[in-house]
Amino acid sequence: xxxxxxxxxxxxxxxxxxxxxxxxxxxxxxxxxxxxxxxxxxxxxxxxxxxxxxxxxxxxxxxxxxxxxxxxxxxxxxxxxxxxxxxxxxxxxxxxxxxxxxxxxxxxxxxxxxxxxxxxxxxxxxxxxxxxxxxxxxxxxxxxxxxxxxxxxxxxxxxxxxxxxxxxxxxxxxxxxxxxxxxxxxxxxxxxxxxxxxxxxxxxxxxxxxxxxxxxxxxxxxxxxxxxxxxxxxxxxxxxxxxxxxxxxxxxxxxxxxx
Ligand code: HXC
Numbered sequence: 001x002x003x004x005x006x007x008x009x010x011x012x013x014x015x016x017x018x019x020x021x022x023x024x025x026x027x028x029x030x031x032x033x034x035x036x037x038x039x040x041x042x043x044x045x046x047x048x049x050x051x052x053x054x055x056x057x058x059x060x061x062x063x064x065x066x067x068x069x070x071x072x073x074x075x076x077x078x079x080x081x082x083x084x085x086x087x088x089x090x091x092x093x094x095x096x097x098x099x100x101x102x103x104x105x106x107x108x109x110x111x112x113x114x115x116x117x118x119x120x121x122x123x124x125x126x127x128x129x130x131x132x133x134x135x136x137x138x139x140x141x142x143x144x145x146x147x148x149x150x151x152x153x154x155x156x157x158x159x160x161x162x163x164x165x166x167x168x169x170x171x172x173x174x175x176x177x178x179x180x181x182x183x184x185x186x187x188x189x190x191x192x193x194x195x196x197x198x199x200x201x202x203x204x205x206x207x208x209x210x211x212x213x214x215x216x217x218x219x220x221x222x223x224x225x226x227x228x229x230x231x232x233x234x235x236x237x238x239x240x241x242x243x244x245x246x247x248x249x250x251x252x253x254x255x256x257x258x259x
Pocket of ligand 1: 025026027029030065066067068069070071106109110111113132133136139140141142
C-alpha cells in the first residue's frame with residue numbers, strides 16, 4: 001500500500017533513508033493514518049539491511065503542529081482507550097536504527113513529542129518547539145512531560161507545559177533539546193550530513209550504542225553500566241569490530257558491513 005501522508009525515499013543518500021511528513025495544508029497534523037504509515041515505514045526501514053540511518057522531516061513551515069485536533073475533538077475517553085493511539089508510538093520508539101529529526105517551523109504538541117523520539121535533532125532558525133496542549137484543555141500524552149523534562153530540566157519544561165509557551169530553535173539548543181541550528185535553507189542538508197557521518201560507522205555498533213544511551217533514561221546507573229558493558233562485549237562477536245580495529249592498525253579507512 002502506498003502511504004498517503006508521508007513520502008518515503010529509501011536511498012535518499014547511500015545507507016540513509018528519508019521520511020517526510022506530508023500533510024502540508026494541515027501543518028502536518030498527526031492524524032491516526034499518518035502515524036500508522038510512519039510506524040509501518042520505520043518498521044520496514046529498520047528491517048532493511050541497506051538502511052543505516054533515517055532522516056525524519058516535515059517541510060520548511062512545519063515539522064508537525066501536533067496531533068490532529070479535529071480528529072480528536074469529538075472523542076470520548078472510551079474512544080481514546082479503544083483507539084489506543086499510543087501503541088503506534090510504542091512501536092516507533094522501538095526503532096533500532098538512529099533517527100535524525102530535521103525540524104523547521106512548528107514542532108508542537110505531538111510534533112514536539114515526535115521530534116523528541118528522534119535520536120538527534122537538526123533545526124532550522126525558524127523552528128518553534130512547544131507543548132501547547134494546555135491551551136486546548138488537555139496535556140501532553142506522548143512523552144511531553146517526561147522527555148522534555150529530562151532534556152531541558154524542570155523549570156523550562158514546567159513553564160512550557162503549563163503555559164503552552166513556544167521556544168525558538170536557539171533557546172531549544174541552549175536548553176539541550178536539539179543538536180544544532182542552521183539557516184532554513186540548510187536544515188535538511190545538515191541533517192543528511194550528520195546522517196552520512198553516522199552511516200559510515202558500523203551499523204551494529206550504532207544500534208547497540210543507541211540502545212545503551214536510551215537505556216540511561218529508564219534505569220539506575222549500575223544497571224545502565226552493566227547493560228553498556230554487555231553490548232560492548234557483544235560487539236566483539238562482530239566482523240565490524242575485527243575490521244575496525246584492523247583498519248586502525250593498518251592506517252586505512254574501515255569498511256563496515258553490519259555483521
Ligand atoms: C488539526 C491543524 C492543527 C492540528 C494546524 N492545523 N494545527 N489541524 N490539528 N494540531 C490546521 C488548521 O486548522 C488550518 O487548517 C491549517 O492547519 C493551518 O493552520 P493555521 O492555524 O491557519 O496556521 P497559523 O495561523 O500559521 O497557526 C499555526 C499554529 C496553529 C500556531 C501552529 O495552527 C495552532 O495553534 N495549531 C494547533 C497547535 C496545537 O495545539 N498542537 C497540539 C495539539 S494536541 P484550516 O483548514 O482550518 O485552514 C496534541 C496532543 C498530543 O498534539 C498527544 C499525542 C499524539
